[in-house]
Amino acid sequence: MDLYFGEGMLFGMNSLDMSVNIAGVKWKNPITTASGTFSARESGEFYDLSELGALTTKGVSYEEWEGNATPRIAETYGGMLNSIGLQNKGVEHFIKEELPVLKRYGVPIIVNVVGKTVEEYCRVVERLSETDIDMIELNISCPNIKEGGISFGTDPKMAFSLVERVRKSTRKALIVKLSPNVTDITQIARSVEAAGADCLSLINTLLGMRIDVHKRKPVLANRVGGLSGPAIKPVALRMVYEVRRSVDLPIIGIGGIMTGEDAVEFLMAGANAVAVGTASLVDPTAPFRIKNELKQFMLEYNYRSIKEIELLEE
Helix, strand or coil, X not given: CCEXXXXXXXXXXXXXXXXXXXXXXXXXCXXXXXXXXXXXXXXXXXCCHHHCCCEECCCECCCCECCCCXXXXXXXXXXXXXXXXXXXXXXXXXXXXHHHHHHCCCCCEEEEECCCCHHHHHHHHHHXXXXXCCEEEEECCXXXXXXXXXXXXXXHHHHHHHHHHHHCCCCCEEEEECCCCCCCHHHHHHHHHHHCCCEEEECCXXXXXXXXXXXXXXXXXCCEEEEECHHHHHHHHHHHHHHHCCCCCCEEEECCCCCHHHHHHHHHHCCCEEEECHHHHHCCCHHHHHHHHHHHHHHHCCCCEHHHCCCCCC
């Protein structure tokens, strides 16, 4: 057994309680993967995925989405821009080819769901509800094509309507992933809570842009893309902090988590769990490493459980 001496006390590494309960689903620890940055087939070659608290998939639509034109990824200071366009092969392919791989690891499975209409979202959710996945993460940052491309997640009434309809389509635990590209994220959070969400995840990427001054044109073919990585962590922390004081739902914090201490910051800001995204593109073992760094932090400061890492005082 690994041991740690500190504050005159002797602790066993295995005596820590790192478990969390997220909307009725028990995770062995508070670390999951962020949608769009993880594939069980590839990541499973680097570490044992059963060591994580949960596994979150990339976005799954009802039918296949081709994604945006290339180039669609660009490095920037403190992070990256992406404009992948939620490319995926559709829900039936996911159920047949990807779900069996995820199930090998015996941890909760969270499927991120995308759509361009309320009806599309509901069809995906209804199909997934026939499977034994554990949780559904609703990406409400998608453009509503019936409303001229306005994002579901930027309008409180539209967000409420979408979540309310989806809530009627499933008994699975429903996570709603919030967009930071709004004036007041707490308003959106309260709307989806009232509509029946079981949990919130935040934040999604911030809109950003890069220009190639030599070619005199945007670096991304889509001109703008989602900014992720360490650059957005202060914004994500602030939004988690604000939302925690506005709703009672569990929160999964996302945004620039690169180390175990980054994860602790989110827990102290009010998150109940965290998702690791861009870090995995730099270091494929990042979720596993961050989990172990969080464990070491708990030992160093004599935390016996995740629940003891309290919210910041007012």
